[in-house]
Amino acid sequence: MSSSEENVRLTVGEAELTVDPLHGCRISSLRIGGTELLRQGDRYGCFPMVPWCGRTGHGRFRNGGVLHELPLNSPPHAIHGTGRDTSWTPAYTAADLAEGRAAFYYDLAAPWPYEGRVTQTFELTGDALTLGLAVETYxxxxxxxxxxxxxxxxxxxxxxxxxxxxxxxxxxxxxxxxPTGKRIDPVPGPWDDCFGMPDGVDVKLTWPEQFELSVKSRSEWVVVYDEQDEAVCVEPQSGPPNGLNTAPRLVTPIDPLEVGAVWSWARL
Known part of the structure; x- marks a missing residue:
């Protein structure tokens, strides 16, 4: 359990989690008994997608009759939100760190057109990591x-x-x-695709004779991306790609958006 200006490290048993709040509050490392489970390098770790997930078509979305345009950071679309490009502020105590918990927040600002706050929480045990994201409006x-x-x-x-x-x-x-708006029977991968799991996300990764890791969430949407040789992405999220347009979920003063996920693992 330690923290520095740049990184916050939680250690419980043989599990060690490192969070980098200055670079998008990204999980930069998850090591189990010395084995790193997350890819390192240019595209590394695990970042929060907020206040939107995946691609927003042509960077445009409406809130009622008002049209907003976001920067096209993955032309011709806007992708993965602003949280990953933002420095987050710590919101935890030394006692929290000692018990394997940490929390961070940032205030929504341009290019996002609305004021509010995003909070991300982490809770580590010896065999699981519980993640939380909350979006509230001002x-x-x-x-x-x-x-x-x-x-x-x-x-x-x-x-x-x-x-x-x-x-x-x-x-x-x-x-x-x-997404075209049409739901189809699941097809074999490789994928860069969104799937519906109405009973909650439940995806298992197995490295034979090494580790088994489950990603679970009460959310019913998950994107699986495995088109790269070095990594597999399992992305639980509160709505589908382009969902600001096709499945808008309003954050109101009395109804914040709250999302959770649990990664649990075991040695094989």
Missing amino acids: GDSFPAQAGWHPWFRRNLGGEDARIAFEPAWQEERGADHL
């Missing part, structure tokens, strides 16, 4: 989304990770990488 109601984008290592030195899950449907993906 005034006007607005649509928002929240979720996580982990880069799990495909290979830990043995066989490649295997993905197991049973979605109820897959969102058909158009040529522009946005």
